[in-house]
Amino acid sequence: MEYNFRSIEKKWQDEWKKSGAYRVSNNSSRPKYYVLDMFPYPSGAGLHVGHPLGYIASDIVSRFKRLQGFNVLHPMGYDAFGLPAEQYALEHGVHPAKGTAQNINNFRKQLDNIGFCYDWEREVRTSDASYYKWTQWIFLQLFHSFYNRQLQKAVPIEQLTAAFEKEGNSNHPCPGDPKIVFTATDWKGYSEKEQQDILMHYRLAFCGYGEVNWCEALGTVLANDEVVNGVSERGGYPVVKKKLRQWYLRITEYADRLLSGLKTIEFSEAMQEMQSNWIGKSSGAEISFSLDGHTESLVVYTTRPDTIFGVDFMVVAPEHEIISRITSPEQQAVVDNYIEYVKSRSERERQAEKKISGCFTGAYAINPFNGRKIPVWISEYVLAGYGTGAIMAVPCGDERDFRFAQHFSIPITNIIGDAFDGTDANPTKDARLSNSDFLNDIPMREAIEIVIEKLENMGMGKRKVNYKMRDAAFSRQRYWGEPFPIVWKNGIAYPLSEKELPLLLPDVESYGPGPDGEGPLANLNDWKIVGDGIRETNTMPGYAGSSWYFLRYMDPQNDKEFCSRSASDYWNQVDLYIGGTEHAVGHLLYSRMWTKALYDLGHIGFDEPFRKLLNQGMIQGSSRFVYRKKGTQQFVSAGLAGSMETDKLHVDVNIVDGVELDIEAFKKWRNGEYAHAEFILEDGKYICGSEVEKMSKSKFNTVNPDSLVEKFGADTFRMYEMFLGPVDQSKPWDTKGIEGVHRFIKKLWRLFFDEEKGRLWNEENPTAPELKVLHRTIKKIEEDTERYSFNTAVSSFMICVNELSDLKCHKRAILEPLLILLTPYAPHVSEELWHALGNSNSVLDASFPKFDPATLVESEKEYPVSINGKMRTNITLALDASEEDVKAIVLANEVVQKWVEGKPLKKFIFIKGKMINVVI
RNA sequence: GCCCUGGUGGUGGAACUGGUAGACACGCAGGACUUAAAAUCCUGUUCGCCGCAACGCGAGUACGGGUUCGAUUCCCGUCUGGGGCACCA
Incomplete structure (x- = not known):
């Protein structure tokens, strides 16, 4: 009997479908285990071999845990709202829902090929009204809540209004605008509009103003992705910063809990570091500097108040509103000019810029301790969104301040004596201060406290904890997203009631922008106008639906609740979450915040969504190039290309064997574009150049899993993806090695069957060396799977089969347990051989073999x-x-x-x- | 620019807690079986040197230092590939 993977894999996939082998129940006496893949966006390009890497890993863990006796939840669904579908709609007029559905079907077919154990009855799509109804519902929960800092949790906003009526906001300082202070009497005297405006500054989901990439020519807001070097990707039109009304989530209120929560979950050190860097907690002081000749003062945030006597100039962000009030007439033109320049600069460019730019406002701040006049400058390296948008510059202690001072010839005060050499700033905290009045000779570290206390006593400043993290922008001027359940009347945002959900996304005639930078929904007057109110025309961003999807899987068909409490109590946290590091600070922070808010409001019983996170590496493409002699149709083999002028062109890796080009296939490629090409060969071959790059269609370096499954089978494909290397590391794809894994499965098959003689297995008792091979493998597979070292596990299977072949061991007592070990990795061939051995139940439900140390002594x-x-x-x-x-x-x-x-x-x-x- | 991460044979990688560097594969070379091919099997394969060979010797985990009886592993510095940086998902 031959190993016929095509019929075997089809047979068992059909059989498992028929028997509902992957159906998961919420009622089980077995312990639960929840394995989740990061939500995929169903892209039109389909799957390439990089996508399934994490899915295979999670599939192995799911099946492994099942064999160990767990009730395993392993669902899959689609993050179906998003920009690419809308872009496609804009260009081709196809409704995004239609395009998305097609992509999903395609995606699903590709996934099914690989033999995953998803419970498809739990599939969710964020763009289904039955799903986004609950996204809108959760938005309303956030809208109706504020963060009570005394209780350190979200609570209903009614508790806030009750407090306002009793005591004003003395116990609840305003997170949105600390200048808002009022008494109970004030509150009661406010109009509804005034009251609602104040409440908006407290709500966890709130409306405010923020800067966006505005493209006047396209009449629309662009994603960072769509902006290249300050102009739009489409058309190359100029893009500037513009303030627009935006919804936000007040994630900053959760900064501390998001930080401390990291200690309770198993994320890699790197991931924790990235998240805490993003949150960016720092402590220091806010200091008010009075301005010479002005009544208002300039407030800066600094982590180093100890360096106050080393302040040689101030820098404010170009967006800072104070600029218009303090700029001197002589400097006005220069300042206007500079601000205009900065408007065209992205935040990233501003931070990455090595060239120093800035201008003087003409104003002077006064050092509160010695009255020294300090010039106030503007520069793009100070960002408006961080701290107060203004800094005190200490050139002897800060590299950027130092370079700025040198560039503009601002004299530098040395307050750290020998620690400053005049050529480089020294950011030390350990020097003793000099030139610092009452701080002279005090170590800097100690001086920090002294200065803060003194400032507080003088009323010139206060201790301040600051976060780099900003509130999360939660609206998009787009069509293909969740509509906000909000109606505006007289400038007040009124939420829809729960009964009115879902607010359906209406059809539009065109996907182009609405007036005044609004989204496409603003064009729909019939939909927009409700009585004397106007619907919110923004839609929610991509991360809305993906911030809570792991909860919906637990109870996907529930039309009464987003997820029943009994379901979320049973499944609880995701035990293992697998996905790429690219979500480190976006999705992974937002979903943690949503989980905390839902927990605070009593809807779920845990406040971290993912107990353990495993990051998969990226599979890169190995691109191939051909070299065309300039201005000709002559293609020169790589080894000869260096000596002449050539264009380097990407060529489809699928028509290259290793580095050797299949010339006939090349002539037929791209509808015969190169049919008349001539070739200059080396040793009778055309050799291609190669480079490792991101896998992408445009680089012709994608490899489609379907064709590999067709050629080698799903089991081989699964094991090869794992064999490629550690799951958490990036590596280039190379199809060549897949044959080794295929040979391994055929070799395993030959332990059971001989092509001529047929069945080989017997019922003899195993010898000590055979038992040793088996038990060493059990131990290794269990340990390696447990620590996600799938590549070494595949090696161990190979070693085991090599050794059993050498021992000519065909004993059921050895082979049967081996099949169970292999089931998570290669389920189809395992099931086939399991049944061949005479078992009538499924190997999916076998028990993982027990390791016996005595065999290895x-x-x-x-x-x-x-x-x-x-x-x-x-x-x-x-x-x-x-x-x-x-x-x-x-x-x-x-x-x-x-x-x-x-x-x-x-x-x-x-x-x-x-x-x-x-x-x- | 800032944050994170990687760099080991021709290639993917192994070496889990500082203890035999290169497991397991791919590729390549040689051989067996075959009319031939496929498939399968066997042998060799880090580099350099001496040698018919067994064997022996030296070097070697991006580069330069350091700690240690011993470093791919720990520390310092440099170079370099990849990911992220708030509207791609």
Whole structure:
């Protein structure tokens, strides 16, 4: 019998579908385990071999946990709203819903090919009204809540209005605008509009104003992605910053909990670091500097108040509103000019810029301690969104301030004595201060506190904890997203009631922008106008639906609640979450925040969504190039291309074998575009150039999993993806090696069947060496799967099958447990052979074999013996030998004596069971 | 620019807690079986040197230092690939 993977895989996929093998129940006496893949966006390009890497890993873990007796939830669905579908609609007039549905069907077919164990009855799509109804519902929960800092949790906004009526906002300082202060009497005297405006500054989901990339020519707001070097990707029109009304989520109120929560979950060190850097908690002081000749003062945030006597200038962000009030008439033109320049600059460009730019406002701040006049400058390296949008610059202690001072010839005050050499800033906290009045000779670290206290006593400043993280922009001027359940009347946002949900996304005639930078929905007057109100025409961003989808999987068909409490109590946190690091600070922070808010409001019983996170690496493409002689149709082989002028063109990797071009296929490629090409060969071959790049259609370096499954089968494909290397590392794809894995499965098959003789297995009792092979493999597979080292697990399977082949072992007692071990990795062939052995139940529900340490006990070991740390020989010794015995045997050894050359022994190192080192 | 991460044979990688560097594969070379091919099997394969060979010697985990009896592993510096940086998802 031959290994016919096509019929085997089809047979079992059909069978598993028929038997509902992957259906998961919310009622089970078994312990639960929840394995989740990051929500895919169903792109039109379809799957390439990079996508399934994480899916295969999670599939292996799911099946492994099932064999270990867990009730495993392993769902899949689609993050179906998003920009690409809308872009496609804009260009082709196809409704995004239609395009998205097609992409999903395609995606699903590709996934099914690989044999995943998803419970498809739990599939969700964020663009279905039955789903986004609950996204809107959660938005309303956030809208109706504020963050009570005393309780450190979200609570209903009614509790806030109750407090306002009793005591004003004295106990609840306003997070949106700290200048808002009022008494109970004030509150009661306010109009409804005034009250609502204040509440808006407290709500967890709130409306405010923020800057967007505005493209006047296209009449629309652009994503960062769509802006290249300050102009629109489409058309190349100028893009500037513009303030627009936007919805936000007040994630900053959760900054501290998002930070401390990291300690309770298993995210990699790197991931935790990225998140805490993003949150960017720092402590320091806000200091008010009065301005010479003005009544208002300039407030800066600094983490280093100890350097106050080293402040040689101030820098405010170009967006800072104070600029218009303090700029001197002489400087006005220069300032206007500079601000205009900055408007065209993206935040990233501003931070990455090495060139120093800025201008003087003409105004001077006053140092509160010595009255010194300090010039106030503007520069793009200070961002409006961080701190107060203004800094005090200390050039002797800060590199950027130093370079700025040098560039504009601003004199530098040295307050750290010898620690400053005049050529580089020194950011130390350990120097003793000088030139610093009452702080002289005090270590900087101690001075921080002294200055803060003094400022507070003087009323010139206060202690302040600051976060780099900003509130999350939560609206888009787009069509293909969730509509906001909000109606505006007289400038007040009125939420829809729960009964009115879902607010359906209406059809539009064109996907182009509405007036005044509004989204396409603004064009629909019939839809927009409700009585005397106007609907919110923004839609929610891509991350709205993906911030809570892991909850919906638990109870996907529920039309009464977003997820029943009993379901979320049973499944609880996601036990293992697998996805790429690109979501480190976006999705992974938003979904953590949503979870915390839902927890605070009593809707779920846990406040971290993902107990453990595993990051998968990116599979890169290995691109191939051909070299066309300039201005000709002659293609030159890579080795000869260097000597002449050529254009380097991407060529489809699928028509290249290794680096050798299939010339006939190339002539037919792209509808015969190169049919008349001529070739200059080396050794009769056309050799392509190669480079590792991101896998993408435009680079012709994508490899489609479908064709590999067709050629080698899903089991081979799954194992090869794992065999490629550690799941968490990036690596280039190379199809060549897949044959090795395919050979392994065929070799396994031959332990069961001979092509001519047929069945090979027998019922004999296994020998000790055979048991040793089996149990070493059980141990290795269990440990490796447990620590997600899938590549080494595949190696162990290979070693096991190689050794059993050498031992000519065809015994059921060995082979049957081996099949169970293999099931998570290669489920189809395992099930087929399992049934061949006469089992009538499914191998999916077998029990994972138990490792027996007794089979591996050794009595001796071949020790590596080093002389001065260099390995020189091996000596086999009893494992229970004493150190004296070992020493005597080793020193008497011929090889050892040769190397020792009679020199005196300095040290004898013996690590039992490991190694021996003779130091002379 | 800032944050994170990687760099080991011709290639993907292994070495899990500082203890035999290169497991397992791919590729390549040689051989067996075959009319031939496919498939399968066997042998060799880090580099350099000496040698018919066994074997022996030296170097070697991006580069330069350091700690240690011993470093791919720990520390410092440099170079370099990848990901992210708030409207791609």
